[in-house]
Amino acid sequence: MTTTKTTASFLATIAAGALMLGASQAAAHAKLVSANPAPNATVAAPQAISLKFSERLEPKFSGFEIATTAGAAVPVKTAVAKGGQVIDGALAAPLPPGGYKVTWHAVTADAHRMNGAYSFTVR
Numbered sequence: 118m119t120t121t122k123t124t125a126s127f128l129a130t131i132a133a134g135a136l137m138l139g140a141s142q143a144a145a146h147a148k149l150v151s152a153n154p155a156p157n158a159t160v161a162a163p164q165a166i167s168l169k170f171s172e173r174l175e176p177k178f179s180g181f182e183i184a185t186t187a188g189a190a191v192p193v194k195t196a197v198a199k200g201g202q203v204i205d206g207a208l209a210a211p212l213p214p215g216g217y218k219v220t221w222h223a224v225t226a227d228a229h230r231m232n233g234a235y236s237f238t239v240r
C-alpha cells in the first residue's frame with residue numbers, strides 16, 4: 118500500500134503546482150525586467166535602446182517613446198524582437214548629452230495593458 122500512498126501524495130503535489138501555475142498566469146502582467154540603458158544610468162550615447170519584459174508582448178500594441186527632460190520627442194523606431202519579451206528601439210541619430218525619459222506601453226497575451234517610464238542620462 119506504500120505505492121498507492123506515494124502516488125496519491127505525488128498527484129496532490131502536481132495539483133498544488135497546477136493551482137499555483139494558474140494563479141501566476143492570471144496575474145501575468147508585463148513588468149519591465151531590465152533595460153539598456155538601465156534606469157537612472159549615465160551612459161555614453163547609446164546605439165539603440167532595449168527594454169526586456171517579464172511576459173511575451175503583443176507587438177502591435179507594445180512600444181516606447183523617448184523624450185528629452187525638456188519634453189522634446191526623440192525619433193525612435195520600436196519593434197518587438199523575436200521571442201516576444203524585448204522591445205528594441207532604433208535611434209535615427211545618436212543622442213546628444215542630456216537627460217532622457219523612456220515611456221513604455223506593453224500589452225500581454227491576456228490583453229492587459231501596462232505602462233511605465235524611467236530616465237537615463239547621456240554623458
Ligand SMILES: [Cu+2]
Nearest residue numbers: 145146227229
Ligand atoms: Cu494580465
